[in-house]
Amino acid sequence: MASQLTAPCDAAQVQAQAQPIYDTDGHEVTKENFYSILPADPSMSGLCIYSVRLTPEDCRLFANIERCRPPRGDPVKVTPAEASGGSVPRLSSDVLLSFNNDTWSLCMMSPQWHVVDYFSTRQTHVITGHTLGAPVPEKTERTESFRFRVERHGNGYKLTSCVRKLCRDLVLFDYDGYRLLTVEKDSRQPFVVVFKKCPWPCHTY
Template identity: 70%
Template sequence: MASQLTGLCDAAQAQGQAQGQPIYDTDGHEMTKDNLYQILPADPKMNGLCLFAGSLSPADCPLRAIIARCWSKRGNAVMVMPAEASGGSVPRLSSDLLLTFNHTINKCMMQLQWYVDDYFDTDQMHVTVGHALGAPVPEKTDRTERFRFHAERHGNGYKLASCYKEPCRDLVMYHYKGYRWLTVEQDGRQPFVIVFKKCPWPCHT
């Protein structure tokens, strides 16, 4: 009996390793695709900052992922889910993930999905959120490579990466016009290390 139990445990562990380890929130709980999370900097020196959908102008669309002071009702809650429909409910390391903001700060649209897009003003690939002003919510979640991200353990938190336009590269913080933007690394910048804090429903802060 003991050998059978050991065999089952070993098999379960091997399956978990093959799938990738779960991603954990700041309370030590496995994240699930049905919950909302704030993305916060892991660096304690950046305490009070959040990652959310923002822009240089309230009328701008699409939005960009920016790191700024946590304000109420500013659209900084995200849902993190496996990119594959068969991926289950737990987002995992080293696997394709989709991220959507639950709220926005202007009139673009709700449930805005992250994707990577070139931004001609900065010559950077920005993490972008949303489509044209007034566009309807897509009926199906877009699962193309532009919309997929990876999470990996890094220091005291996690780093995110994009494999759009290989090789895969980390997401980094890029300063532009007084804002901190989330962009794809292309000049040796260090990854922007984050943690996920579960947000109670309704999540506005």
């Protein structure tokens, strides 16, 4: 596993794009399973990604880092963005990320990740769901704001968003007691993660 994560990244781009993503057990990440996305930094041990609502009237859930509760965060599925992409998502290729359906709220939201600008923070956040009155997606969205990429970085992986044709890292942003996952805009370091397979059946609580 260590050799998979720390191999030099300056190889031919074609080779990098063909490589799979590996979980903490050294197995390929597949679209059939759910994974806890955990910090790779040992100093952040015990933290997990969860979904959180910032205001009671908002149907959107923001991706937030907080202390882990069983079974280690809100599980996430990683799927190739192209319908013909097979079952194994690859490095440097577009993927779709979505929480387990257990994270749905009374607003009947889609659990699929995407990025939006949020006026109160002046940041571009990773969210799921929709604003009140907005239509609920009837199928998986594959448009630009719903696409992410996974890249090797240090002892783990970083996530990037390529919305507006500019690929930028996902980073942490402190706001009102939360640590929210946002798109980098001010030279903050990428949030480096690992993928831990969630046991089946995989439930949020």
